[in-house]
Amino acid sequence: MRLSHVLIAIAAAPAVALPLFGSSYQIYLAELILINVVAAIGLNLLTGNCGQISLCHASLMAIGAYTTALLTTRFAVTYALALPAGIVVTTLLGASLGYPARRLSGLYLALVTLGFLEVVSIVIEEFPDLTGGVRGLKLAKLEFAGWPLNAGALYYFVLGVTVLAIRAGWGLQHSRYGRAFDTVRQSVIVAQALAIPPARTKLLAFSIAAAFAGLAGGLFTAVVGFIDPTEFDISASLRQITFIAVGGLGSVWGSVVGAVVLTLLPETLRGAKEYSDVVYGVILLGALVLAPKGIVGSLALLLGRFHGGKARLP
Amino acid sequence: MTGRIALQLALSGLSVGSIYAIVALSLAIPFKASRVLNFAQGELVTLGAYIALVLTSYGLPYAVIVPATLLIAAAFGLLIERLVIRPIVDAPEFTLVIATFALGLIIRALIRIHWQDNVYFLPAPYAGAAFAIGPLRVNPSYLVIIGTTAVLVALLVLFFARTKLGKAMRAVSFNPIAARLMGIRVSTVFGSAWALSAAIGALAGLLLAPVIGINPELGHLISKALVAAVIGGFGSLGGALFGGLLLGVLETYAGAMFGAAFKEIIPFAILIAILLVRPQGLWGATHARV
Numbered sequence: 201m202r203l204s205h206v207l208i209a210i211a212a213a214p215a216v217a218l219p220l221f222g223s224s225y226q227i228y229l230a231e232l233i234l235i236n237v238v239a240a241i242g243l244n245l246l247t248g249n250c251g252q253i254s255l256c257h258a259s260l261m262a263i264g265a266y267t268t269a270l271l272t273t274r275f276a277v278t279y280a281l282a283l284p285a286g287i288v289v290t291t292l293l294g295a296s297l298g299y300p301a302r303r304l305s306g307l308y309l310a311l312v313t314l315g316f317l318e319v320v321s322i323v324i325e326e327f328p329d330l331t332g333g334v335r336g337l338k339l340a341k342l343e344f345a346g347w348p349l350n351a352g353a354l355y356y357f358v359l360g361v362t363v364l365a366i367r368a369g370w371g372l373q374h375s376r377y378g379r380a381f382d383t384v385r386q387s388v389i390v391a392q393a394l395a396i397p398p399a400r401t402k403l404l405a406f407s408i409a410a411a412f413a414g415l416a417g418g419l420f421t422a423v424v425g426f427i428d429p430t431e432f433d434i435s436a437s438l439r440q441i442t443f444i445a446v447g448g449l450g451s452v453w454g455s456v457v458g459a460v461v462l463t464l465l466p467e468t469l470r471g472a473k474e475y476s477d478v479v480y481g482v483i484l485l486g487a488l489v490l491a492p493k494g495i496v497g498s499l500a501l502l503l504g505r506f507h508g509g510k511a512r513l514p
Numbered sequence: 515m516t517g518r519i520a521l522q523l524a525l526s527g528l529s530v531g532s533i534y535a536i537v538a539l540s541l542a543i544p545f546k547a548s549r550v551l552n553f554a555q556g557e558l559v560t561l562g563a564y565i566a567l568v569l570t571s572y573g574l575p576y577a578v579i580v581p582a583t584l585l586i587a588a589a590f591g592l593l594i595e596r597l598v599i600r601p602i603v604d605a606p607e608f609t610l611v612i613a614t615f616a617l618g619l620i621i622r623a624l625i626r627i628h629w630q631d632n633v634y635f636l637p638a639p640y641a642g643a644a645f646a647i648g649p650l651r652v653n654p655s656y657l658v659i660i661g662t663t664a665v666l667v668a669l670l671v672l673f674f675a676r677t678k679l680g681k682a683m684r685a686v687s688f689n690p691i692a693a694r695l696m697g698i699r700v701s702t703v704f705g706s707a708w709a710l711s712a713a714i715g716a717l718a719g720l721l722l723a724p725v726i727g728i729n730p731e732l733g734h735l736i737s738k739a740l741v742a743a744v745i746g747g748f749g750s751l752g753g754a755l756f757g758g759l760l761l762g763v764l765e766t767y768a769g770a771m772f773g774a775a776f777k778e779i780i781p782f783a784i785l786i787a788i789l790l791v792r793p794q795g796l797w798g799a800t801h802a803r804v
Contacts, residue, residue, distance in 0.1 A: 247608070251608075253607070253608050253611060253612075255615075300786075300790045301790070304789065304790075306607040306608075306611075307551055307607055307611065307748075308789050310607075310611045311740060311744060311785065311789055312785070312786055312789050312790070314737065314740070315737075315741075315782040315785040315786045315789075316782075316786065318737055318782045319779060319782045319783070319786075322775070322778045322779050322782070323779075326774070326775035326778065326779075327775075434615075435619060438612070438615055438616065438619055441612055445612065474623075474626070474627050475623075475627065477619055477620075477622070477623035477626075478619075478620055478623040478624060478627070480616075480619065481616045481617070481619040481620035481623065482616075482620060484612065484613075484616040484619075485598070485613055485616040485617065485620070488602065488605075488609050488612060488613050488616070489598075489601055489602055489613070
């Protein structure tokens, strides 16, 4: 058994046993962490691997959340169908943003995704009859294909989905598509020389990132039971970018570590909740300036030095 | 729509557009010099208004508050360039975009911690009831905004055409290496560009404060200024002015004709459309696709 498997088992044990000893708030917090992990994995594939800036990951999550919420509340669709429907809608909208944006990069992509973010929040706010507008949307108790989703069941559902998402993210990253993402990030010219179509690869990265965001949004709806546009504004997008920049760009475990550490961090600063944006901002700035490889990347470098071998990113 | 209403709308559109234009200009100046787009510029606008608020609380007259605010803001711009931007100016674009966003997040959060979400009004000597010019009702604040923009643009034109520092900025934006070889201190030029930009941002804050009140979200108009900058083409000062005025007028007419939702969406529809079709802007040169 490899060291990494032992580490994963040690980390997973309390996560599996949590409902046995945790308070309902701790379970809720753990669910939020898992959702952030899902969102971060998607963003990291797009930004860390494929090298595309996206400032609208939170809006894609909003699209997933609202689609799931509207289907379950207004059309009485079971959550078992509403969640996949949310993922499909988000993926399609993400692809329809990615299609025209596939030829842009850098600053121009940042601006287009920022524009998309504004448009989504305006649409949510300006159609209150459908979306609840700025006052938000409250959900009824959810049922999953006839079964009521109580607290424990919901937790294990979110945990299971997150494990699958980590596995999928890992698999994608190590597939030919993941390697194509990395190539496009490093050099578009090299990618073309290797017969990797950059535009189509970017479009794929956009769609995959959107699918993860839609999934995260659908889970968020079920866990929180109430959604409003402020949950999905630019600071939310920046928080997700902080997860991957601090955890490690281009690494699935970086997304996991970043999301876990940075979701827990504001909790340790209880009583100073209003400082959380400042803390996030300072950590993000510090990570960009001081540790561009993130926690996981820096640890891998350290371990590599320790073993005297070549550093390998997980 | 009668002619009178159309004129009235044009006036308010121009004053809104002037604010967009000022902020777009303040975005363009450091972008021209150092190729860094400052996404924290909105927060510098907010900060300018709060600096003026603090100075007002000391009972200073308005004629002192305005220059003092601009100077303090300029010093702050210098500080940002020195502490945050200079260490990462050669980093990938991702780092620069996110770093300036993070900076804005920190400033906004700090302002919110200190002043909460309260709205403060800055007493400006020129603010007063609207008066009539011919058939038009004119808010004096609007006139001051439009007038200040005109003066600012004239001063900037003189600055870039006549002064040594202005010419140095143009040289650096044209070719930093050649400029350095000609004996221009590029780091000084970067610093002055950020100081100038921060001061212009603060000026926008001062102009906005009597109209919509001082609150932590004042800087949200950055997104409109970005649209204006995109319309004009990045780094083009004339383009920024043109883009700001066009956007203000367009948005005001759209709001009057098709309702508020349309008014909110139209700038971003324009933004996305222009970036996809013509990323160098309607005005900019053709090499802008980075």
